[in-house]
Amino acid sequence: MALELICRESDVDAPRRAYxxxxxxxxxxxxxxxxxxxxYVPHCAYFKCVQRELKPAMRRxxxxxxxxxxxxxxxxxxxxxxxxxxxxxxxxxxxxSKSRLQLLAAxxxxxxxxxxxxxxxxxxxxxxxxxxxxxxxxxxxxELLVLDRLRWDLAAITAHDFLEHxxxxxxxxxxxxxxxxxxxxxFIALCATDNKFISCPPSMVACGSVTAAVHGLQLEVGIPLLxxxxxxxxxANLTHTDADCLRGCQEQIEELLENSLRHTQxxxxxTEPKALDEIDSACTPTDVRDVNL
Amino acid sequence: MGSQRQSKKAxxxxxxxxxxxxxxxxxxxKTPVCRNLFGPVDHEASRADLRAQLQEIAERSRxxxxxxxxxxxxxxxxxxxxxxxxxxxxxWYKPVSCGVASSAETTPASEPVVFPKKPGFPERTSGSxxxxxxxxxxxxxxAASPFxxxxxxxxxxxxxxxxxxxxx
Numbered sequence: 001m002a003l004e005l006i007c008r009e010s011d012v013d014a015p016r017r018a019y020x021x022x023x024x025x026x027x028x029x030x031x032x033x034x035x036x037x038x039x040y041v042p043h044c045a046y047f048k049c050v051q052r053e054l055k056p057a058m059r060r061x062x063x064x065x066x067x068x069x070x071x072x073x074x075x076x077x078x079x080x081x082x083x084x085x086x087x088x089x090x091x092x093x094x095x096x097s098k099s100r101l102q103l104l105a106a107x108x109x110x111x112x113x114x115x116x117x118x119x120x121x122x123x124x125x126x127x128x129x130x131x132x133x134x135x136x137x138x139x140x141x142x143e144l145l146v147l148d149r150l151r152w153d154l155a156a157i158t159a160h161d162f163l164e165h166x167x168x169x170x171x172x173x174x175x176x177x178x179x180x181x182x183x184x185x186x187f188i189a190l191c192a193t194d195n196k197f198i199s200c201p202p203s204m205v206a207c208g209s210v211t212a213a214v215h216g217l218q219l220e221v222g223i224p225l226l227x228x229x230x231x232x233x234x235x236a237n238l239t240h241t242d243a244d245c246l247r248g249c250q251e252q253i254e255e256l257l258e259n260s261l262r263h264t265q266x267x268x269x270x271t272e273p274k275a276l277d278e279i280d281s282a283c284t285p286t287d288v289r290d291v292n293l
Numbered sequence: 294m295g296s297q298r299q300s301k302k303a304x305x306x307x308x309x310x311x312x313x314x315x316x317x318x319x320x321x322x323k324t325p326v327c328r329n330l331f332g333p334v335d336h337e338a339s340r341a342d343l344r345a346q347l348q349e350i351a352e353r354s355r356x357x358x359x360x361x362x363x364x365x366x367x368x369x370x371x372x373x374x375x376x377x378x379x380x381x382x383x384x385w386y387k388p389v390s391c392g393v394a395s396s397a398e399t400t401p402a403s404e405p406v407v408f409p410k411k412p413g414f415p416e417r418t419s420g421s422x423x424x425x426x427x428x429x430x431x432x433x434x435x436a437a438s439p440f441x442x443x444x445x446x447x448x449x450x451x452x453x454x455x456x457x458x459x460x461x
Binding site: 058061062065068069072098099100101102103128129130131132133134135137138141142144145148 | 324326327328329330331332333334335336339340343344346347350
């Protein structure tokens, strides 16, 4: 026992997380998460009704950059979707200029990292990542502004919060849990970069990611409960959603995945494929390619 | 569960220790991720606009709490503010310069504090405690750093760092 503890403790540089507490994976907690999540879902199509200067393509550019920063700094998985949540919620209420978007993105990452990480990203480092186009004082001021506009309500629910609840309920083959979880996390990050999922509830993104992972790994072979139909029904049941709605979301995730894989397989000189390439190499270097579509 | 397996797992997880991560702050180190996405920024305009908005926030909270957070003084209004001795204030309200220093050392017990403490409105400067604390990890590995911390802070963080044989 002592030896085991020493081994874990010597792993100084990796972020340390608590063991999963079964009590926190109960149905009551899941129901609370489901009841709370709507409060944090960005409620409007802000490119249409709030923003004048911002275009959907700019969100893709900024989100890709944010993911790259989070990956390079090896932030914990929740940081990126959480930062995107702050960004989207802020953009729902404040018309922002293009030249201010990267500053906003950096402030969102700073806040998300502080909320979720033991060793958060520093403001200085984020300034460097903007190639010094953002000054430290601007970042700190912006942080305060974001806090105010979001009413200091930062403990938003992300798709990651649902993941363990869902995985626990599935009859996954022994030894596959880690792989499925890893794939799911990649898909959740992928969804956060894509504009189509802005107002999609996190529970639905989580369910869609789980099905995409399970089928991508072809785990349904020999386990009838994991086949497309029963799996969707079970997840819809767990999250109290409509199975058709869920299916729609799954299809969008699979489409997104297919597109990003196509880009990585045929790298083009444009910036976007490079960005998606980054997602692939940064999150899970080989996993995404293992998915058979 | 064999300790062998456990140790393998630990090694696998630490395959990319934080110390080997990109440190874009270091001179000469610039990764492709460091980039300006949308072109030149008018910092003057940006700063003026942010200042104005923060001023508005400060004004709102000044009215709401009838307390001037910038000058740390109470004003006439709904709330009656009174000074409380540091010794009776819960630990977490006391000013901490670098996260872990015990407030008994940093603040004389007789010095009165206004309760509740200011929630950190615009006066926040680049020398805020949060930044000092988080910057510390980087700094330990660098020879020379622009931000030098106090000896107490250094000691404090060392105590915070997990020790390899912390648990028996």
